[in-house]
Amino acid sequence: MCAAILFYETDKPYGCFSNFSRHPIVIGGVTWPTSEHYFQAAKFTKRTDVDAVRSAPTPFLAAQMGRERRRSFRNDWDSARDEVMREALHAKFTQHTDLLAILLSTHGAALVEHTRNDRYWAHGGDGSGLNMLGAPPTCAATAPSPTNRYQGAAASPARPGHTGW
Numbered sequence: 001m002c003a004a005i006l007f008y009e010t011d012k013p014y015g016c017f018s019n020f021s022r023h024p025i026v027i028g029g030v031t032w033p034t035s036e037h038y039f040q041a042a043k044f045t046k047r048t049d050v051d052a053v054r055s056a057p058t059p060f061l062a063a064q065m066g067r068e069r070r071r072s073f074r075n076d077w078d079s080a081r082d083e084v085m086r087e088a089l090h091a092k093f094t095q096h097t098d099l100l101a102i103l104l105s106t107h108g109a110a111l112v113e114h115t116r117n118d119r120y121w122a123h124g125g126d127g128s129g130l131n132m133l134g135a136p137p138t139c140a141a142t143a144p145s146p147t148n149r150y151q152g153a154a155a156s157p158a159r160p161g162h163t164g165w
């Protein structure tokens with residue numbers, strides 16, 4: 001059976017796998033302070049909302065803003081969010097080679113976002129969640145000769161998070 005690596009808080013072991021880790025990414029020529037900023041901003045259609053999230057001083061605040069439904073929330077988010085996340089993670093782990101090395105060093109282990117607060121991206125604290133954040137790298141790790149656990153992201157649309165901003 002595969003070992004499991006649990007992560008959540010950025011200051012704990014493997015905290016770099018959290019989207020809240022302070023690793024900027026560049027997508028579409030734009031720099032995002034964290035993958036969380038990119039992910040949360042991609043929920044919105046209006047540039048003012050996108051820019052507001054990108055400017056959030058912390059990933060925590062970016063996530064709070066991304067959860068505000070008074071903003072221009074895109075109506076296809078449920079079908080778009082996996083690709084947005086894949087794109088964000090691909091950028092993060094290809095633009096930070098130290099993180100990619102850590103990711104590759106976990107080969108064979110199940111990566112699990114460990115929190116009770118989320119049953120989609122995390123495993124819900126008790127395994128009842130889908131753990132979608134951990135699942136893509138875990139699947140990629142089982143592919144033959146992976147050079148990049150997020151290599152599947154190469155098939156992503158050019159800018160899935162951008163809907164006419």
Ligand SMILES: Nc1c(N[C@@H]2O[C@H](COP(=O)(O)O)[C@@H](O)[C@H]2O)[nH]c(=O)[nH]c1=O
Pocket residue numbers: 008009018019020036039063066067113117118121133
């Ligand atoms: N790490 C972490 C969280 N988890 C992250 O929240 C994002 C999903 O947001 P949403 O789709 O709005 O529910 C996704 O990046 C997931 O990994 N949430 C938090 O409130 N605090 C945290 O420290």
